[in-house]
Each structure stands twice: as C-alpha cells, then as structure tokens.
Amino acid sequence: MTVRAPGKNALVFIAVTLLLDTIGFGLIIPVLPGLLEDITHQSVSRAAVYGGWLAFTYAVVQFFAAPILGGLSDRFGRRPVLLYAIGSLGIDYIVMGLAPSLGWLFFGRMISGAAGATFSPAYAYVADVTPPEKRAQSFGIIGAMFGMGFIAGPALGGLLGGFGTRAPFFVAAAVSLVNFIYGIFVLPESLPVERRRAFEWKRANPLGTLLQMRKHPVVLGLLTALFLYMVGHQVMPATWSFYTTYRFNWSTAVIGGSLALTGVMSALSQATVLRLLVPKLGERRSALLGMTVMLMGYIGYATAPTTWVMFAWLTTMFFAAIVMPVTNALMSHRIEPNAQGELQGAVASLYSLSAIVGPPLLSQLFGYFSSPAAPVHLPGAAFLASACLTVAAISVYAYATRESAPSEVEMAAA
Numbered sequence: 001m002t003v004r005a006p007g008k009n010a011l012v013f014i015a016v017t018l019l020l021d022t023i024g025f026g027l028i029i030p031v032l033p034g035l036l037e038d039i040t041h042q043s044v045s046r047a048a049v050y051g052g053w054l055a056f057t058y059a060v061v062q063f064f065a066a067p068i069l070g071g072l073s074d075r076f077g078r079r080p081v082l083l084y085a086i087g088s089l090g091i092d093y094i095v096m097g098l099a100p101s102l103g104w105l106f107f108g109r110m111i112s113g114a115a116g117a118t119f120s121p122a123y124a125y126v127a128d129v130t131p132p133e134k135r136a137q138s139f140g141i142i143g144a145m146f147g148m149g150f151i152a153g154p155a156l157g158g159l160l161g162g163f164g165t166r167a168p169f170f171v172a173a174a175v176s177l178v179n180f181i182y183g184i185f186v187l188p189e190s191l192p193v194e195r196r197r198a199f200e201w202k203r204a205n206p207l208g209t210l211l212q213m214r215k216h217p218v219v220l221g222l223l224t225a226l227f228l229y230m231v232g233h234q235v236m237p238a239t240w241s242f243y244t245t246y247r248f249n250w251s252t253a254v255i256g257g258s259l260a261l262t263g264v265m266s267a268l269s270q271a272t273v274l275r276l277l278v279p280k281l282g283e284r285r286s287a288l289l290g291m292t293v294m295l296m297g298y299i300g301y302a303t304a305p306t307t308w309v310m311f312a313w314l315t316t317m318f319f320a321a322i323v324m325p326v327t328n329a330l331m332s333h334r335i336e337p338n339a340q341g342e343l344q345g346a347v348a349s350l351y352s353l354s355a356i357v358g359p360p361l362l363s364q365l366f367g368y369f370s371s372p373a374a375p376v377h378l379p380g381a382a383f384l385a386s387a388c389l390t391v392a393a394i395s396v397y398a399y400a401t402r403e404s405a406p407s408e409v410e411m412a413a414a
Contacts, residue, residue: 022149070345158256221400234358
C-alpha cells in the first residue's frame with residue numbers, strides 16, 4: 001500500500017477523529033445508571049456495582065488487546081488499526097442499545113475492549129508527525145479534543161436521556177460510524193514503510209511490552225506513577241453518576257452538565273496551561289502540579305456538602321488535565337521512532353489494568369459505604385481512596401524523574 005504522507009493538517013484529522021469518538025463515548029455516561037437500574041431492577045447502590053464490573057470486563061479484554069494493536073500499528077501503520085477500533089466501537093454501541101439483559105451489556109463491552117479503543121494508534125500517530133520538542137503541545141491538542149468531546153457528549157447524553165435510556169447508545173453508534181467513514185476518506189497514514197518494524201508476539205502482550213520498557217528506567221518509573229494515578233482517576237467514570245445521584249439526587253441532565261464542565265476545564269487547560277505554564281515550569285514540575293491539584297479535587301468531592309460545591313471542585317480539572325499529555329511527551333522523548341506504537345500500547349495496557357482494578361474496587365467502596373449495612377456512612381470513601389493513590393503516584397513520579405536520562409531532544413542536539 002502506498003503511504004500518503006500526512007500534510008500540515010494531519011493533527012487536525014486525528015484530533016477530529018478523537019473528538020467524534022469521545023462524543024460517542026460521553027453520550028452514554030449519564031444514562032448508564034438508569035439503564036442498569038431498569039435491566040437489573042436493583043437500587044442505585046447495587047447498579048453501581050454492576051457498572052464497575054462492566055468497566056472491569058472492558059478493561060480485561062483491552063488489557064490484552066492494546067499491546068497487540070500497538071504492535072500491529074508499528075508493523076502495518078496507524079491508519080488501519082485506528083479505523084478498526086472506531087468501527088468496532090460503533091458495533092458495540094448498537095449491541096448495548098439493543099441489549100435485553102445484563103449479559104448482552106457485558107458482551108458489548110467485550111467487543112469494544114477487543115478493539116482496544118483509539119488511544120494507542122492515535123497517540124502513536126501524533127508522535128509520528130510531531131518533532132520531539134513540540135510533542136507536549138501536540139498531545140495537548142489531542143487532550144483538548146477529548147475535553148471538547150466530554151463537553152458535547154455528556155451534555156447531549158443528558159438531553160437524549162429524556163427520550164429513554166437507550167436513545168444515546170444509538171446516537172453514539174451513528175457518531176462512531178460517521179467517524180469511521182470520515183477516517184476512510186481523509187485520514188492519511190503517518191508511519192512510512194521504512195520506519196516500521198516486524199510484529200513479534202513476545203512483544204505484543206502486556207508483559208512483553210512492559211519488559212521492553214525496562215530498557216528505559218525513567219519511562220518505567222513514569223509508567224508506574226501513571227498507573228497509580230490512573231487507578232485513582234477511575235473513580236470518575238466508575239462512581240460519579242452513582243455518587244451524585246445518591247448524594248444530591250442529580251438528574252441525567254445535571255450529570256451530563258457536570259461532565260461537560262470537566263470537558264470545558266480540560267479544553268481550556270490544553271489551550272492555556274500547556275502553552276504558558278509548561279514552558280516555564282518544565283514538563284516534570286507541570287505534571288506534579290497537575291497531580292497535586294487533582295489530589296485536592298478528590299478530597300473536595302468526598303466532602304462537598306452541596307451541589308454548587310461539587311461544581312466548584314470540578315475546576316481542579318483545569319490543571320489536572322495536563323498530566324497525561326505532559327507525561328506522554330516525557331516518555332516519547334526516550335523511545336525510538338519505530339517503537340512509539342509499542343509505548344502507547346504499554347500506556348493503554350496500564351490504563352486497561354487500572355480499569356480492571358479501579359472500577360470494581362472504587363464502585364464497591366461507594367456501594368458498601370452508602371448502604372445501610374455500612375458501619376460508617378461514608379459515600380465519599382471512593383474519592384478518599386483515590387486521593388491516597390494520587391499521593392503514591394506523586395511520590396513515584398518525583399523519584400523516577402529526579403535525575404532524568406537524556407531525552408531524545410537533548411541527544412539530537414548533542
């Protein structure tokens with residue numbers, strides 16, 4: 001296949017692709033508690049536990065699929081793998097929208113988990129087309145698209161929820177399939193044939209991928225810190241809808257609006273903080289600042305007495321949103337060009353592993369401490385647990401980067 005080299009609008013192509021993908025994902029979040037209550041005929045506390053296990057199923061499958069997709073993108077290019085992931089998500093939403101039972105919901109999550117979503121090939125694509133010194137900003141643009149998707153997606157999902165708990169799933173399917181068609185016609189390949197590497201099964205699995213990262217001690221340390229941080233951050237998709245419904249009796253529209261606000265904070269962060277703060281503080285200190293602010297946010301969510309205080313604490317996302325793009329930039333500087341897909345496969349695997357561990361743990365903490373059987377009524381327990389995990393992540397991150405190895409940028413300059 002002839003590779004059509006990406007032009008100056010390559011980042012726009014990938015950004016719009018991820019924007020549409022994130023809108024589709026965000027559409028279903030506000031209605032998931034209601035759908036689970038309808039299907040299982042259980043209380044919101046019990047539905048939260050089922051929601052955690054749905055996320056667990058998705059993550060287990062993705063944990064094994066993500067490094068395979070990363071390796072395949074290093075071998076065959078980013079474009080076909082990315083299109084495969086987007087198309088599979090469309091099928092997943094159709095299955096979940098038609099699901100007559102809880103078993104069908106789990107089957108749908110397995111489909112999308114096998115696709116590995118779009119994270120791995122998308123971030124590898126960005127690394128392909130961006131010089132090392134500009135990757136933090138480029139990853140920030142991608143992060144802004146995620147943020148904008150979470151502005152539009154949950155807000156639309158909350159409104160569409162008025163037409164029934166299944167309506168957003170069919171809209172999400174349509175968005176994903178439009179996204180798929182868009183990619184076929186406008187998304188060029190980013191990885192030239194001469195920069196590809198052979199596919200190896202010993203590297204295309206979670207353990208093999210992570211073992212490859214041992215060659216880069218700073219990267220391995222950052223991945224460890226990122227894993228702890230991501231486990232803690234699973235409290236948002238796993239318990240937010242259930243927690244706010246339980247404590248403040250929020251409607252689907254309010255839940256959608258709150259999640260849209262996190263998207264606004266994220267998008268504003270990418271447009272301002274990455275361009276103004278990161279050049280002054282550096283990537284390391286910027287990431288540590290973002291984690292610290294997120295730590296404060298978790299404590300705020302756990303103790304907020306009213307709705308307006310919850311919304312006020314959501315502003316912490318303004319600084320927390322820089323953690324992922326800045327850390328991705330730090331790691332990408334230290335990885336060879338033909339292994340960027342493998343790196344992003346490792347990141348995606350760890351994210352999946354965090355989603356294996358986080359939702360069941362955090363949703364059950366909420367379910368237990370909000371139930372009548374709890375020895376202490378503490379519905380914010382899940383957020384306090386996330387705060388503890390973030391403290392651990394900050395410690396590991398600071399230690400791993402205390403004496404950073406020379407970056408790709410520094411080596412090129414030398």
